[in-house]
Amino acid sequence: MAYDYNSSKPPLLEVRNMRVEFRVAGRRTPFVAVRDINFAIHEGETFGLVGESGSGKTTIGRAIIRINPLAEGEVIFQGERISGKIPAELDRSVIQNIQMIFQDPMASLNERAKVDYIISEGLINLKLFKSEEERRAKVRQALLDVGLLPEFSSRFPHEFSGGQRQRIGVARALIMNPRFIIADEPISALDVSIRAQVLNLLSQLQKERGLTYLIIAHDLSVMRFITDRIAVISKGVIVELADTEELFAHPLHPYTQALLSAVPSPDPIVERQKKLLVYDPSQHRYSESPPSWREVTPRHYVLANDEEADSYRTRLSPK
């Protein structure tokens, strides 16, 4: 589980100075969804992106998979730039190697297509099979890999429960044999008992195939369980990034602290003693000294100005 960060291997995916803008009808200036986004994800790692709705977390995932174009910055995958204009050969490789699992399994599967087609659509688009038998065999294997029966391939999505549908969504991503999977809120639409099944499936697949995950979610308790590192995003900017346990033990940025204080816990005593922190952006004095992205302790990054960074360091230093 614990990922070895000392290896000198280059990261699998790197996001540099990402900025995504959206045009708004009737306005001259575009809306900046996310800006100054920098992070690197290593092979075999599970990286989490947490934030509230509207914070831009989904936009980052969509920009990596090239649904949203970048206004600035670049995305590097396996050492090559994949944002902007890229050669057709690289395009194919990116489509195959980066796959996505969507939030709502009720909405993300084509209701009119059979499971067989839904799962093999990627193969068909990239012509990744030589014969019909090979395609069938791949679909069969993908279904087995996610714990479904091969017979299910002739059924329609409405015949399945939420958990099974999400497995179909996972099978559709897996059949491409990707190295990197972006999962946008993969379990938030599922029932409590089914969440565990899907979480177990994701971690089992990671162990077997050395997959790398970017998990986008708002539920910090789930994130704590599955991720190695977490980046906290607020209003389009990453405010803190650290190893998961470090982030939970020593949250530095006031926004992270507010977010952690609000996490619901299934424990009545803990909940009754809980003190809510409220994040007030005006508590920063950024007009005098603007914040920058800095490493406060090894591998623990936070957005802070000089004064704040000093106070964070004193807080972390052993007394």
Place this chain on the structure above:
Amino acid sequence: MEEILKIVDLVVKFSLRGRVLTAIRGASLTLNQGETLAIVGESGSGKSVFCKSFIGMLDNNGWVDSGHIFFEGKDMAPYTKERDWLAIRGKKIAMVFQDPMTALNPLRTVGLQIQEVIELHQRLRGGEARQRTYEILKDVGIDDVEMRYKQYPHEFSGGMRQRVVIAIAMACQARILVCDEPTTALDVTIQAQILQLIRDLQHKYNLTVIYITHDLGVVANVADRVAVMYAGDIIECGTAEEVFYNPQHPYTWALLSSLPQLGIKGEPLYSIKGTPPNLFQEIKGDAFAPRNPQALKIDFLERPPAFQVSPTHFAKTWLLDPRAPKLQPPPAIMALRAKFSEVS
């Protein structure tokens, strides 16, 4: 403690495409004045239908088949006419709906939507009703009430809209407030604020609150008592401490064990196998038995009665029968029990 609502052996059925579905299978529950009760269950377990049955909001193809719903000494189970329910719904028992995006009318200002309820239930008119609307908006934590009064729902954020939905429910001056998943559509920070708001209103107006939710974090936060629903029946009910730290039913064990918060990182989470039973068919024995790897023989044959664990705690499982073998609950539950002995 005074009982405000008592439901006895309630059976609710629906007719769907010529077949009969039993949504509630003999559930019993008592609600005490001033308390907060949370009904927990997965989707399809019947928690929403259960609550709709005592505010007369069952769909047209559904009916109370047998059982009793006592409210203020009267049995509401035989009510069929809309006129009967109008004296209860809103007036005595009000509901806060799940999705604030769809619960409000997008074409009317927020103020008018609240005022409409005040005029109907509190018999106020014109300026008086308007003043009362301002007060209620303030009550639910909305500032700038005169400006907000004139705004439309789309000008409100999700959390603010949920406050408006709560304001509408409050405007009825009901005794019981039923909150159906009031925070699932909201962010955690907003969620915490809304829960706090409901708690404040509850103290101020001496309300009895029922939460319907699948989020055990919310339950732990708000509930005095917890009722666990599975396949249309309340299979366990007790104080929050009893249900969270000393659960008795295998389904409650499974539900709590499958939470990531109780899991060990790097190890597989406990997960419940199979799917909930088909409610079109008659269920024999314990409804959870087919998914329970440790089910007893009798679980498949006979339905367990409610066994009393303490005066405030019951569970419908044969494990509590004196003749039953002593089963070891899953490790996560053992850890919780250790906590329970600390608490009590």
